[in-house]
Amino acid sequence: MEVAYIKTPLGIAKIEGDSDGLATVTVLDDTEELTTVIPEILEDVVYQLQEYFEGKRETFDLVLNPSGTAFQKTVWDALLQIPYGKTCAYLELAKLLGDPKAIRAVAAANAKNPLWIIVPCHRVIGSDGSLTGYAGGLHRKKWLLEHESPAKQQSLF
Template structure:
């Protein structure tokens, strides 16, 4: 399996995008370390090009949902959490307990938080839309300033 990678500029700093032949496998602010020996720099990959285009539209306020193929690696539980994240609408937030209930495991709040933190596809799988039960911003692998920026970009009220 080969993985292609590209780095693009964004309003939030550089974003690393990786994709396989099946779909996008990583979008984040730091280099992914999963398959360094298999990463190719040739980006003749339809999924990379679609991801770049759709992220550009998102940052330019012309896209609210993403329609690219994803190729995520994780446990079944993690994948169920990431799938639930895709159902959190643009500009809205939910809590970790909301996601735990959505996947039919209301007592798995901490496990949902851990899976949320392992989300390999930032922005597109919107883990930034998950906040603490108190309404406060909680951890984000890209940093809380980026999380706050993304939520503000989507029209969610600023967190003071």
């Protein structure tokens, strides 16, 4: 498994993957030494993440290989269907998966998403529109949703 640490506007991202695909992308609160030479197998991931943060990329084209249960993978696949700049409530996601009673299981699977930003768990919000639960911290979730918002705040000056 190859590993790279890159700087993002939200902290240091740890990226892990191999020839089978991208396994994890996590954001760290502590400081890690940045990777000076990105492993070849991770170069495209780093490039696409940089484009995302520069506002030049809305979707990712990567081979994904996260570890998880069959149910978690089903939830993560559903997250990939939430378009850039849009949000979905946990209840909507549970209904989309065929069982509105599974809302807590869906939320738990969402929280275990190992592919930060790539699988957009940050686009899932509370039914009342609130920013609920985000493993990377609500300040990051808010930043990501504002970054993806089609209506950017304009400066008056």
